[in-house]
Amino acid sequence: MPDTVKLEVFRYRPEGEGAPVYETFEVPYRDEWMVLDALNHIKDHQDGTLSYRWACRMGVCGSCGMTVNGEPVLTCATYLEPFLPGPIRVEPLHGFPVIRDLVGDLEDFVEKLQRVKPWIIREEEKPTSEGEYLQTPEEMDAYKRYSMCINCMLCYAACPIYELEPGFIGPAAIALAQRYNLDSRDEGARERHEVLAEHEGVWSCTFVGECSIVCPKDVDPAGAIQRYKVDATLDFFRSLVTPGRSP
């Protein structure tokens, strides 16, 4: 086992030189270290200017997504060990404009998330005094998987379509729309259809399928999108044979 390992880190300093560069750092190697631990070591002991996001370091806050040797990963949950002997290349997530170093701009996602109305929509709200909406474990199972999204953006980074067509609503936002569409308490599917049925909704997707592969929480956004396409298509053809129904 080596004593140290080299990291090639993507550096972009908007106030300095124009083009990004890769800078090499040598850090101690430890079996139990994640890529994030190595970055923290650089930041604390070698170069305080290195910029990146992190918070929970237990794979649930979704902050620390980066590209490590070409793959989008949560750096707090990615050991150094499989990349030995290195060097390990660390870059920001693909598909997002880079603000600085390893920090991407996520505003686009936040706007899209809001556009798909990720909240319970009901014609009539039951007062809390009347207790909970009943929901059996089977009913919960229908949407549970899509509710596990931590918004870490790995799926967007893995999606070439998002990189090619930044207007695409994208995997996580569509999965979250489906999370509510399939919730037995929700009645808002028609409103979300307005957004999802646009070309930049589900139809931009060509099912590369990488979003579901890189998802650290097994949300399967690709599945959510294909299911929506099937349902929307069936609705459309049904509306052709049943007059008076709008797709």
Place this chain on the structure above:
Amino acid sequence: MKSQARIPTGRISDPGYPRASNPEYTRHHPRWYRRRMPIFWWLRKLAYTKFILRELTSQPVMYVTLFLLGKMWVLSRGPEAYETFIQWLSHPALLAFHALVLAGLLFHTVTWLNLTPKALVLRVAGRKIPGWAIVGAHYGAWLGLSGAIFWILAGR
């Protein structure tokens, strides 16, 4: 309120988006760097290459469909025409090419059937049918239909 408080979205379509080529750095408007997707982006990762190959199976599908129609046309032209056609098909170069086309078709079939559980969620008596069962059923259907085609066209 919101637009005032937020930083520009950084989308290229946004007129407020500061271009990377803009040499001027303004104190409060950082320049975002957007990496351009290379034209051969699908060579960047093995998964993307597989994806583009999968998409290119549209060409074998097209070819085979035209081939089948062509064969119908030949059959309508009488036995001599058919005989010439068969001769022509037996040429090793064409056979090799057709083997390649068949490989493309099989790639289409396998990728298509493997993805079925993503698009289909079926429930029987409230229980979700697992993905392997959906894939399995489709492979079963494929084998069954292929067997039937063999039996009708080549089985006697």
Place this chain on the structure above:
Amino acid sequence: METVHHDVLVIGGGGAGLRAAIAVAEADPRLTVGVASKVYPMRSHTVSAEGGAAAAIRPEDSLDEHAYDTISGGDWLCDQDAVEVFVQEAPEEMLRLEHWGCPWSRNPDGRIATRPFGGMKLERTWYAADKTGFHLLHTLYQTSLRFPSISFHDEWFVVDLLVDEGRCHGAVAIELASGKIVALIARSVVLCTGGGGRVYPFTTNANIKTGDGMAFAYRAGVPLKDMEFVQYHPTGLPFTGILITEATRGEGGWLVNKGGYRYLQDYDLGTPEPGPVKRSMELGPRDRLSQAFVGEEEKGRTVTTQWGEVVHLDIRHLGEKLIDERLPFVRELCRKYQKIDPVRELIPVRPVVHYMMGGVHTDLDGATPVAGLFAAGEVACVSINGANRLGSNSLTELLVFGARAGKRAVQEAEDAPDRPPDAALTQALDLERQIHGNLLRPAEKGERVATIRDEMQASLEAHAGIYREEEGLTTARDKLRELRDRMAGVTLDDTSLTFNTELLHYLEVRNLLDVAEAVVHSALNREESRGSHQRRDFPERDDDRFLAHSLVRRSSEGEPEVELLPVTITRWEPAERVYGK
């Protein structure tokens, strides 16, 4: 200098902050709400809570039982009027969250399911598998997007509050992406910045838990209450400090020492039974369980690993099916971060800093002594947690008191003056000058901010941990004074305006030092042992002198002063804490 105006400014986008923002939006949609958060709201540390949230709904349960468990769990340092409000409003808040879509785990009939938790006499912990905090936070965040009156300043780091003549007028923040310094002017301000577990090196807390709001309030002259009470969670993974939820024990997990012996029976916590028994053994309160670990360590009965001493958490007998259904995250965390599978292997665990019972002194509506300033969630001390918080009360707390603070902030916003005094704006300009002028100016290399942080954390761990005594606390106090002086000599490598995380960390460490100072001074002053505050030199609880809250505030000379405030007792007279009987 740019200014942004809101009617209500919420600082912090975690569970309490979002709940407060929604409360404002629902109470009066004409009021504009700004949520300034140093991270995107869904990154907030609420996301890491695992086990559940308590509210009495089962027919055999009662509000009084919940209140009694909470008060005895808090070693009688809870304000009982606050606890009564808390348990009373808990069920409605939790149901509201259900109506907003929170995927609470259900019974087969479709009703909300509950599970047992430490220190609770009945099953009253609502849960969403073992990702309760995650689901709660995302439900709140997604619901908050519904309200047009709420606008988000994501990744804006608040530097300090603007307080003039006893009234809060807003805050000064850095927009991280641009480095721009903005005065956020508001009629009322709600602090929801969470705790400061990062004053310790080994903690379940996220990197972002740097006690910012506590430090803002402290610097603005608001007293911090009960800061000596720092909860150690008995089961964290060694090395990373990742939390293994109490729900593992609620579902029936055992804590065993080197010899495979359920050692809690030696610490007056009851006798072992195969299944979980409420308020007994592994379902005792967290303070007692963490103290028992130290006892085992001193007897040499813990297991030595490369990451230090541990005991084992055994959930193998629960079976793979139950673990996958109710504790999937525990399994995921163990596999990923400890490379073990708890279905077949023992989980190594040790106590880890988890929660601060203390915080900004508030009343039942989250109001602080400074007009227009409110606090809710872990940053606040209402106080319902006393000397030791019961597991699953904190998520409920942030809902109940987040909502109350939000509603109260609406009233305050209506009474507040139309424009802030010039003094507040001058204060904002000073801060801008300090940051852009001093901190971001290239300077000769001084100390690194990480060095200060590491020394502070080491000192707190050594001297203000599970057991404390005067000598150690005095050492820590002196160390903190030294570190505060040395902060002046710290220089930054990074003088950039764009996403300067080193500047951010400098400001965070400055906040941590203030929080650490409050912890150590309050701990020195409390010459008794109660709940999570255990003094070797004063091993007994002393109700005669200390049935009272510690209030620490910074004097005009800059030194902390601690005074006592009597506990509010309504119906439950202080008694001995009894577990396992």
Place this chain on the structure above:
Amino acid sequence: MRRARDPFFWGLFSGGGMLTALLLPALFLVTAITAPMGWFGMTGYEEWATLAGHPLTRAGLLLVAFLAFFHAAHRFRYTLYDGLQLYHLDALISIVTYGVAAVLTVLAAALLILVV
């Protein structure tokens, strides 16, 4: 109308994808490889011609051809569009790909109904 375009073409694409996945490998293997090689039975003209003359064969093949052409057109449209980043040419690509599919379908219908 814009709304209708995507599900319409996607419906044809996926219908065609499924049908071609299940049928084409076997059909192609038999007609293009085993028949000329004479590996199995039914290599004679008469048998083939009888089968080809059956109305069901022609109807079935027309359906396969229609869906297969649109399947291939749709896929190829996206291959050009995303694979080569020809977004600005989307309208043209769509007209050409779907147009070719439509023309070929008409020709196939003419062949199968009138000629064979």
